Amino acid sequence: MEKVTVYTKYNCVQCKMTKKFLEAQGIPFKEINIEEETQFVEELKASGHRQTPVVAVEGLPAFSGFRPDVLKKISA
Numbered sequence: 001m002e003k004v005t006v007y008t009k010y011n012c013v014q015c016k017m018t019k020k021f022l023e024a025q026g027i028p029f030k031e032i033n034i035e036e037e038t039q040f041v042e043e044l045k046a047s048g049h050r051q052t053p054v055v056a057v058e059g060l061p062a063f064s065g066f067r068p069d070v071l072k073k074i075s076a
Contacts, residue, residue: 003058004029004074007040007049014066015053021071 004022006029008015022029034040034052044054049064056062057074 002028002030005032005056006030007032007034007044007052007054007056009033009035009052012052014051017066018053018055018071021066021068022074025071025074027071027074 004027006015006018006022008019008031010033019029019031032040034044047062049062051064053066054062054064055067055071060070060074063070
C-alpha cells in the first residue's frame with residue numbers, strides 16, 4: 001500500500017516534477033487528479049492548500065508544491 005498520495009491537476013508542471021522525482025526515487029504513490037475527482041477540492045481547500053500538487057505522506061504533514069527537500073526525507 002502506498003504511503004504517499006499526490007493530488008494533481010492537468011497541465012501542472014510542479015505536479016509532473018513531483019511525480020517524476022518520486023518515480024526516480026522508486027517511491028510508490030497514489031495519484032488523485034482533483035479535476036477528475038472533484039470531491040477532494042474542498043477537502044484540500046479546507047486544510048489550507050491553494051495549489052497543486054498537494055503531497056500527503058503517512059505520518060507527516062501534507063505540503064503543497066514541488067519540494068525535493070521534503071521528498072528526499074520520504075525516500076530515506
